[in-house]
Amino acid sequence: MKLKVLPERFLLIVLLKLFELSFCFCELNPYRHVVIPDPDGNYRLEWLVDWEQERVIFNITVNTRGMVGFGLALKANRTGADIVLGGVGKDGRSYFSDRHSFGNGLPTIDEYQDYILHEARERNSQTFLSFSRPFDTCDEDQDLPISNDLLTIIWGYSDIDLDDEAQSDFQHTGTFQAYLLDPDLAPRNERGEVVRLENENIEGGTKVFNITGRMERVPIQETTYWCNYHRVPTKSKQHIIGFNPVLPTESDTRHIHHLILYRCYAPAGMNPETFYEGHTRNGGHECYINAEPETMAATYCSEVLYAWAVGGRAIFLPEHVGLPMSENGMEYFMLETHYDNPNLLPNLNVSITLEAYYTVEIRPNDVGVLWIGQLSPGATTLVIPPDSTNHIALGHCASECTRQAFGNKPIHIIATLLHTHTSGAGVRALHFRGQTELPWINGDDNYNFNYQQFRILKQERTVLPGDQLIMRCVYDVSTRNSSAVTGGFSTRQEMCNTLLFYYNRLLGVSNCLSEIRSEEYFRLLGVSNITWDRPAKDMVVRHPPEFSGLTMRDYTNDHIEWDVEMRNELERQQIFGPQVSMCPNARPGDGEDTPDGSESNSLGDGAEEDSEFISRLPTGTPRYTRPPQCTRRGE
Numbered sequence: 001m002k003l004k005v006l007p008e009r010f011l012l013i014v015l016l017k018l019f020e021l022s023f024c025f026c027e028l029n030p031y032r033h034v035v036i037p038d039p040d041g042n043y044r045l046e047w048l049v050d051w052e053q054e055r056v057i058f059n060i061t062v063n064t065r066g067m068v069g070f071g072l073a074l075k076a077n078r079t080g081a082d083i084v085l086g087g088v089g090k091d092g093r094s095y096f097s098d099r100h101s102f103g104n105g106l107p108t109i110d111e112y113q114d115y116i117l118h119e120a121r122e123r124n125s126q127t128f129l130s131f132s133r134p135f136d137t138c139d140e141d142q143d144l145p146i147s148n149d150l151l152t153i154i155w156g157y158s159d160i161d162l163d164d165e166a167q168s169d170f171q172h173t174g175t176f177q178a179y180l181l182d183p184d185l186a187p188r189n190e191r192g193e194v195v196r197l198e199n200e201n202i203e204g205g206t207k208v209f210n211i212t213g214r215m216e217r218v219p220i221q222e223t224t225y226w227c228n229y230h231r232v233p234t235k236s237k238q239h240i241i242g243f244n245p246v247l248p249t250e251s252d253t254r255h256i257h258h259l260i261l262y263r264c265y266a267p268a269g270m271n272p273e274t275f276y277e278g279h280t281r282n283g284g285h286e287c288y289i290n291a292e293p294e295t296m297a298a299t300y301c302s303e304v305l306y307a308w309a310v311g312g313r314a315i316f317l318p319e320h321v322g323l324p325m326s327e328n329g330m331e332y333f334m335l336e337t338h339y340d341n342p343n344l345l346p347n348l349n350v351s352i353t354l355e356a357y358y359t360v361e362i363r364p365n366d367v368g369v370l371w372i373g374q375l376s377p378g379a380t381t382l383v384i385p386p387d388s389t390n391h392i393a394l395g396h397c398a399s400e401c402t403r404q405a406f407g408n409k410p411i412h413i414i415a416t417l418l419h420t421h422t423s424g425a426g427v428r429a430l431h432f433r434g435q436t437e438l439p440w441i442n443g444d445d446n447y448n449f450n451y452q453q454f455r456i457l458k459q460e461r462t463v464l465p466g467d468q469l470i471m472r473c474v475y476d477v478s479t480r481n482s483s484a485v486t487g488g489f490s491t492r493q494e495m496c497n498t499l500l501f502y503y504n505r506l507l508g509v510s511n512c513l514s515e516i517r518s519e520e521y522f523r524l525l526g527v528s529n530i531t532w533d534r535p536a537k538d539m540v541v542r543h544p545p546e547f548s549g550l551t552m553r554d555y556t557n558d559h560i561e562w563d564v565e566m567r568n569e570l571e572r573q574q575i576f577g578p579q580v581s582m583c584p585n586a587r588p589g590d591g592e593d594t595p596d597g598s599e600s601n602s603l604g605d606g607a608e609e610d611s612e613f614i615s616r617l618p619t620g621t622p623r624y625t626r627p628p629q630c631t632r633r634g635e
């Protein structure tokens with residue numbers, strides 16, 4: 001078996017290297033998490049995943065002598081929340097109960113008490129609770145299962161105890177979101193913050209490269225994709241081992257929707273310095289949407305290295321992999337930042353800094369990043385009927401593509417970033433070998449656009465040449481005022497794709513994306529030629545002539561009759577219809593040696609020329625389903 005459990009030694013090594021810094025990793029375990037969600041710093045939550053017992057242990061320390069609350073919910077409100085309350089009363093005796101809530105006020109006691117209290121104490125005006133529960137308590141009605149899906153964590157406390165008559169609700173409360181079961185390899189202090197590992201003076205020490213996207217006056221338009229250029233700080237091969245996105249203010253968090261970091265290559269025969277150095281000083285330019293055709297620099301920055309989206313936290317790689325930087329000497333990165341200005345504010349001044357941690361100590365494997373799913377903006381492939389609450393659409397990486405791109409070596413996936421825009425409700429990266437569906441590479445049936453995270457997998461996933469990968473997205477457009485939603489760059493339009501971090505890196509490969517172009521599908525939609533229109537910043541119909549010039553948004557809203565047959569047939573074709581999968585023509589990388597320096601950092605024209613294959617969802621065998629975690633209790 002190629003599956004590797006994530007190493008814990010990584011943090012230890014980091015710690016030993018930084019002996020002079022005084023912080024404490026009291027337990028070097030990627031499944032031990034610390035969060036202080038309370039802005040006043042009074043509530044500290046620590047949790048530990050026990051995979052053997054399939055339980056989670058929670059330790060909570062609160063600066064109060066009153067009641068402490070904790071809960072899980074699907075959305076950021078208390079409807080249907082699974083809550084526990086505990087503390088130490090005035091009589092010195094502890095109290096603790098498993099409850100559920102349907103809104104405000106004190107939650108109701110559950111019929112079954114599934115949380116187990118290990119310890120409750122009150123000391124120096126602090127209350128400490130330690131309790132645990134199984135991943136799935138089997139109490140479908142009154143508890144929520146802890147799974148691979150995103151959960152909202154509710155924290156709360158009161159300065160009076162539960163039995164106090166004045167007690168009616170938490171006096172202090174809030175929520176945050178988390179994948180409770182995911183590993184976290186970022187080096188953090190006892191407050192859960194990423195510690196800066198910078199050590200410029202130690203050979204082999206970790207250094208930080210700050211890559212900043214700054215916009216002192218965000219354009220007065222809803223959506224701006226801005227690209228700027230950065231020269232990497234070294235000229236010899238290094239490994240990037242982690243990224244920490246830093247958004248200094250709340251306004252930055254609100255108006256910066258995502259960033260993507262790309263590696264740049266110079267056109268064949270050109271020196272990267274000549275080609276890019278000037279661009280590092282001119283502040284950048286708008287990408288895609290308003291890009292001038294003569295803005296050629298961006299077209300050569302095609303290799304995705306990292307992506308962050310709203311809500312994402314720091315990511316650090318396991319110790320056997322690193323993301324190569326300046327393999328062939330001087331190198332440039334391009335940072336694409338998506339600014340969101342829906343209220344058209346005139347003086348929006350925002351910035352984000354991506355701290356890239358790197359080291360000269362090369363790890364055994366080079367990481368590559370592969371982008372799979374639907375080609376964006378995909379305004380034809382992705383059409384979501386008005387008022388749909390669970391409309392499904394797919395994007396393919398055909399088995400011919402993986403066969404062609406991987407050569408004869410498998411790849412090993414270590415992390416994913418599953419991505420849609422605001423209507424995304426569920427995402428899964430599916431994996432097929434022949435007609436057989438393997439477990440999902442990753443997935444989240446409670447997807448939240450506002451919390452997108454590069455997620456390290458608990459176990460690496462091996463993908464063989466010839467395997468088929470499919471991104472599956474579920475959309476809920478019920479809040480969109482009965483409008484159809486089409487694919488596009490704006491957060492209010494949609495996407496369906498995922499980034500895969502993997503090793504056995506493939507050189508010159510970054511995308512494996514698909515779109516639907518079948519005549520049957522175009523006939524159903526009633527349009528057959530749709531192209532990107534710069535002035536409209538949208539996909540615009542060109543054929544048939546009577547609809548020519550309409551955006552897909554307007555066309556799908558005003559000229560499609562959304563009856564039940566149309567909805568069903570559209571979804572049927574989006575799920576089962578043939579897709580054109582665009583495959584990269586890869587040169588398989590050997591993952592360790594740098595290629596011959598003569599073509600230093602340049603990519604010959606057409607190095608990633610696509611070839612196309614028709615791909616379909618395999619339907620021959622039963623689909624993978626999550627194994628049931630428990631049988632119904634009580635019987």
Ligand SMILES: *[C@@H]1O[C@H](CO)[C@@H](O)[C@H](O)[C@H]1NC(C)=O
Pocket residue numbers: 032046047048057058059119130
């Ligand atoms: C939680 O608290 C208990 C009791 O103090 C302690 O033994 C345990 O190590 C703590 N667990 C974590 C994850 O910190």
Ligand SMILES: *[C@@H]1O[C@H](CO)[C@@H](O)[C@H](O)[C@H]1NC(C)=O
Pocket residue numbers: 074075076077078079080
């Ligand atoms: C709260 O979340 C639930 C889903 O858990 C949702 O159905 C409900 O509409 C939400 N209520 C409010 C007031 O947002």
Ligand SMILES: *[C@@H]1O[C@H](CO)[C@@H](O)[C@H](O)[C@H]1NC(C)=O
Pocket residue numbers: 208210246353355
């Ligand atoms: C990098 O950015 C951080 C803030 O994110 C800052 O504290 C640090 O000084 C910067 N380092 C350099 C070398 O600019």
Ligand SMILES: *[C@@H]1O[C@H](CO)[C@@H](O)[C@H](O)[C@H]1NC(C)=O
Pocket residue numbers: 216217349350
């Ligand atoms: C934008 O903000 C930065 C940092 O807060 C500040 O230094 C700069 O002067 C501001 N620019 C404008 C145009 O307000």
Ligand SMILES: *[C@@H]1O[C@H](CO)[C@@H](O)[C@H](O)[C@H]1NC(C)=O
Pocket residue numbers: 481
């Ligand atoms: C929703 O659509 C109706 C009818 O098209 C329109 O009158 C109304 O202004 C829209 N509301 C919003 C919030 O967009």
Ligand SMILES: *[C@@H]1O[C@H](CO)[C@@H](O)[C@H](O)[C@H]1NC(C)=O
Pocket residue numbers: 529530531542
């Ligand atoms: C689609 O329309 C564009 C713009 O009018 C045109 O240049 C292109 O040739 C058309 N494509 C096809 C396949 O007809």
